[in-house]
Amino acid sequence: xxxxxxxHMERGEFSLNIDTALPTSGITAICxxxxxxxxxxxxxxxxxxxxxxxxxxxxxxxxQTERTILKxxxxxxxxxxxxxxxxxxxxxxxxxxxxxxxRFSEAGPSIEELCDWLEITQLLDRAIDNLSGGxxxxxxxxxxxxxxxxxLLMDEPLTGLHDSAREQMVVILQRLARxxxxxxxxxxxxxxxxxxxADHVLLMESGQLIAEGDLITLxxxxxxxxxxxxxxxxxINAQLHGHDPEYQLSTLTIDTQHQLxxxxxxxxxxxxxxLFVAARDVSIALEAPQQSSIMNILPCKIDTxxxxxxxxxxxxxxIRLQLNEQYLLAHITRKSCDRLQLQxxxxxxxxxxxxxxxxxxxxxx
Amino acid sequence: MSHNDxxxxxxxxxxxxxxxxxxxxxxxxxxWWLAHTRIRIKPVLEAIIALPLVLPPTVLGxxxxxxxAPDSAVGQLWQLLSxxxxxxxxxxxxxxxxxxxxxxxxxxxxxxxQQLPKPLIETAASLGAGQIDRFVSVILPLCRSNFLVAxxxxxxxxxxxxxxxxxxxxxxxxxxxxxxxxxxxRVESLQYQTAHWLAGGLIAFSVITLSIVYLANSYRGxxxxxxxxGGTQ
Numbered sequence: 001x002x003x004x005x006x007x008h009m010e011r012g013e014f015s016l017n018i019d020t021a022l023p024t025s026g027i028t029a030i031c032x033x034x035x036x037x038x039x040x041x042x043x044x045x046x047x048x049x050x051x052x053x054x055x056x057x058x059x060x061x062x063x064q065t066e067r068t069i070l071k072x073x074x075x076x077x078x079x080x081x082x083x084x085x086x087x088x089x090x091x092x093x094x095x096x097x098x099x100x101x102x103r104f105s106e107a108g109p110s111i112e113e114l115c116d117w118l119e120i121t122q123l124l125d126r127a128i129d130n131l132s133g134g135x136x137x138x139x140x141x142x143x144x145x146x147x148x149x150x151x152l153l154m155d156e157p158l159t160g161l162h163d164s165a166r167e168q169m170v171v172i173l174q175r176l177a178r179x180x181x182x183x184x185x186x187x188x189x190x191x192x193x194x195x196x197x198a199d200h201v202l203l204m205e206s207g208q209l210i211a212e213g214d215l216i217t218l219x220x221x222x223x224x225x226x227x228x229x230x231x232x233x234x235x236i237n238a239q240l241h242g243h244d245p246e247y248q249l250s251t252l253t254i255d256t257q258h259q260l261x262x263x264x265x266x267x268x269x270x271x272x273x274x275l276f277v278a279a280r281d282v283s284i285a286l287e288a289p290q291q292s293s294i295m296n297i298l299p300c301k302i303d304t305x306x307x308x309x310x311x312x313x314x315x316x317x318x319i320r321l322q323l324n325e326q327y328l329l330a331h332i333t334r335k336s337c338d339r340l341q342l343q344x345x346x347x348x349x350x351x352x353x354x355x356x357x358x359x360x361x362x363x364x365x
Numbered sequence: 366m367s368h369n370d371x372x373x374x375x376x377x378x379x380x381x382x383x384x385x386x387x388x389x390x391x392x393x394x395x396x397w398w399l400a401h402t403r404i405r406i407k408p409v410l411e412a413i414i415a416l417p418l419v420l421p422p423t424v425l426g427x428x429x430x431x432x433x434a435p436d437s438a439v440g441q442l443w444q445l446l447s448x449x450x451x452x453x454x455x456x457x458x459x460x461x462x463x464x465x466x467x468x469x470x471x472x473x474x475x476x477x478x479q480q481l482p483k484p485l486i487e488t489a490a491s492l493g494a495g496q497i498d499r500f501v502s503v504i505l506p507l508c509r510s511n512f513l514v515a516x517x518x519x520x521x522x523x524x525x526x527x528x529x530x531x532x533x534x535x536x537x538x539x540x541x542x543x544x545x546x547x548x549x550x551r552v553e554s555l556q557y558q559t560a561h562w563l564a565g566g567l568i569a570f571s572v573i574t575l576s577i578v579y580l581a582n583s584y585r586g587x588x589x590x591x592x593x594x595g596g597t598q
Contacts, residue, residue, distance in 0.1 A: 048487050072490040079491040085484045089506040098502070102493030147492050 003058050003151070003183070007044050009051040016040055016051065016207040022200070024059050024151075024183045029198035029215075031188060031226075037207040038187045042153050045185065046079055047072040058151060076104035078144030080154040084136040086128045092139050093124045099146035108148030109179070117176055118142045134165035138172065145180070152184045158193055170196050192231050195219065195276050196358050220327035222306045222320055227329055232318070233278035234328045235358065240271045254298075255324045261295045262355050274358040279318065281353040282330035286340055288349050296352040298323060302344055305337065321350050328352075366562055372539045373547035373563075380455070380543060381523040384462040388470040388519045389512070391463065396474035415468045425465060426532025433457050433533060453535040458543070461533055462523045469518040477511030478504070514578050521574040524567070 003022040009015065016037045022028050030038045043049040045056060047063065047070060056064040063070045078099075086095050096111050115121040118138040123131065131139065137157055144152060157173075158166050174197065177184065188194055194201060194215070201218050203211040203226070211224050219226060219235040226232060238252035243264055252260045252273060260275070267273060288297055300321040307317055317337050321328040328350055342348070399411065417425060432439045433451045443451040451457050481504060489499045505512070527545040534541035536550065544563060551560040 046491060048490075071495075072487065073493050073495050076493075077491055079488065081484055081488065083484075085482075085488040087485065087489075087503060089503075089509075098489075098494075099492045102498075104493060143492070 003045070003185075004055065005041075005045070006055040007041065007051040008054065009040070009044070009049075011040075014040075014207055016044070018207075018209055020202070020209060020212060022183075022185070022202070026199040027177055027184045027186050027197050028200040028202065029186045029188060029194040030202045030204060031191065031194055032204035033189060033225075035206070036204040038189075038204055039155055040207075041204070042079075042155055042185065042187050045151075046077055046153055047075055076147075076150045078147045078149035078152045080137070080140050080144050080152070080157045082156045082159050084140040086131075086136055086139055086143070088128050090128070091124070092120065092126050092128070092131070095128070095139060095143050096124075096146055099143045103146065103148040104150065105148045109145060111142075111146060114142040114145055117179060118172060132165075134161055134169060137161070137169065141173075141176070145176075150182060152180075152182055153187075154184065155187045156189070157186075158188070158190070173197055190231075191219075191226055191229050195233070195235050216326065220320055220329055222304055222318060227279070227306075227318055227320075231278065232329060232331070233276055233281075234326070236275050236277065236323075236326045236328070238273050238275055240265070240267045240269055240273060242269055254326060258298050258300075258323050260298075260352070260355055262357065265357055276356040276358050277328055277352055278354070278356075279329035279331040282321070282328055283351045283353075284319065284321075284330055284332060284336075284340065284342065285349045285351055289351070292351065294351045294353060296355065298328075298350045298352065300328065300348060300350050302342060302346045302348060303327065305342060305344060307334070321348070366559060369538045369542070370547060370551075370559055370563065373542050373544050374566075376455075376539060376542065377524055377544040380458055380462060381520045383459055384466060384523045385470075385516050385520045387459065387463050388466060389516060392467065392470040392474055392515065396471045397478050399471070400475050400478035414471055417465045418468050422465065422526065422528025423532055426461070426529040429457075429461050429464070429529065430533045433460075452533070453537065453541060455540055458530060458534050458541055461529045462526060465526055465529050466519045466522045469522045470515040473511045473515040473518065474508070477508035481507060517574050517578050521571060524570065 002024050005018055005020050005022065007016055007018045014035075014037065018041060030041060032038050040049060044051050044054065045063075050064070050069060053066065054064055058075075062068060063075055086092075087098065090098060096114070100111055109117070112121075115124065118141060120135065120138050120142060123135055123139065128136070141154075141157065158169050161169060170193065177197070186194070186197060198215055201211075201213065201215050202209060203218065203224060205225070211218055211221070216235050216237060218224060219233065221227065236254060238254045238260060241251040241253045241259065243250050245264075248264045249261050250264045250267075252262060252275070254260060262275075265273070285297070288299070300323050303320040303322040305317055305319050315333055315335075316331055317334050319330045319332060319337070319342070321330060330350065399407065404410075430452075431437060433443075434440050435444065435450050435452060440451050443449070443456075447456070449456070485507075486499060486503060489503045494502055525545065526543075527549070530541070530543055530546055531549075534543070534546070536542050536546055542550075544567060548560055548563040548567075551557075551563065
């Protein structure tokens with residue numbers, strides 16, 4: 001069961017060329033710079049744009065073939081646009097009921113449940129004009145889900161929110177994904193958002209698919225633009241080993257030779273967790289420092305040293321470090337790299353200043 | 366006010382009412398099409414629809430008079446279908462009024478449809494609303510004030526028409542003698558008392574209608590229609 005796509009379209013200078021099969025479970029992120037065709041791809045899946053002679057097939061149902069093209073209203077999708085697009089002539093409740101009255105299937109959450117998950121119960125009788133940006137987006141998400149869609153499409157749903165509202169939304173979306181059995185396609189240009197939400201990632205550039213795969217693999221591939229972003233870093237999987245209640249810490253096992261200590265988390269021993277280690281928070285030492293405030297110092301091997309190609313001799317290099325099966329990224333200065341005479345294959349120590357818990361991975365029910 | 370005066374009032378209201386209803390039915394799809402079509406001759410079509418705004422009504426009246434004559438193709442077809450002659454009938458007045466007031470209904474609707482945010486309509490589609498459902502549940506409520514303005518202008522303009530009716534309607538009380546014609550006739554026959562009632566009544570009516578138009582405050586786009594009827598009124 002998957003979402004099969006074959007979409008080829010020319011529009012002036014822009015051309016879209018996508019042939020792929022996407023998983024129909026979990027959150028799949030479509031990531032790329034603006035103008036890379038992310039939104040066009042989403043609109044083609046929704047049926048709002050039609051790529052001539054294209055093919056869209058969802059879980060065995062033909063949405064677009066040579067002979068038939070299903071209209072957007074027949075596809076059983078939910079869309080959350082960048083700017084919410086709530087109906088201004090209806091109140092919040094009216095907007096939600098609009099979708100619920102036209103629900104695609106009987107199975108799915110009720111208005112009360114969605115209001116509860118998205119924390120909008122107190123807004124039900126408000127006019128659309130009296131909502132903040134974050135509230136609008138939450139209502140728009142609830143409305144899309146009340147359609148009881150078989151596929152949820154989200155186009156940069158966090159754009160335009162200030163940091164705290166964005167943070168709140170990420171937490172809500174993470175929680176939402178656990179409640180829902182439907183696949184979500186999530187368009188975003190922000191790797192930070194994606195690293196916290198997505199399982200599967202599609203990277204796009206000028207209408208082409210440049211890479212596709214799981215987040216952990218893609219996040220540390222130096223040939224992809226992800227590793228060059230300001231907020232680049234490695235996503236890694238770890239298992240909770242135990243807690244240290246005295247110091248309020250938790251110990252995580254990455255593999256048999258590598259352990260991490262982080263601020264205590266509310267997870268149980270043995271649970272799989274997903275972590276994010278920002279490249280700028282990783283420094284490199286040739287010997288294990290004995291006296292350091294940094295708790296997480298991991299032995300590892302230098303896999304690749306990547307000099308920035310543009311500008312040709314920039315101050316920073318990106319180093320990919322191998323921990324058995326997983327990788328870390330480190331941004332260090334070129335000067336340090338030369339001073340330490342770092343080489344590929346060399347055994348070094350990675351000092352990790354902060355580790356962020358992304359989510360409880362693999363516990364989705 | 367004589368019996369015939371009241372007949373003229375009733376006939377005028379009936380004509381304006383029927384005309385407005387027909388106009389709404391005809392103009393809604395036409396305005397929607399004009400708002401979205403990319404056809405090249407669109408400016409020409411818009412110009413043709415806007416013609417009654419600039420032409421002296423007598424010009425239109427003259428051509429309609431010829432078209433409605435019993436020996437013309439239109440007149441013959443009408444006689445075949447309805448069994449009555451078209452010239453100097455109420456039906457002829459309705460057809461003429463529909464043509465004459467068309468721009469007053471099409472233009473506000475077209476500008477309303479053009480201003481509708483497309484993503485909002487797409488959202489309605491994604492939520493499962495088909496074409497007709499979208500029109501009733503989203504487009505109609507969002508263009509409410511445009512519909513109000515369009516019907517008010519269409520109604521008021523039909524009430525105010527003179528030149529076209531004079532040319533094609535004749536002056537048959539209870540059948541084709543509308544208010545503006547009745548007023549003209551009263552003045553011709555020096556019945557100033559009745560003329561005052563009719564003229565004053567029309568002024569009051571117009572003030573009220575135009576106030577409704579301006580009250581529909583969310584309506585933007587079309588400036589109040591200054592119509593140039595030349596010297597015919």
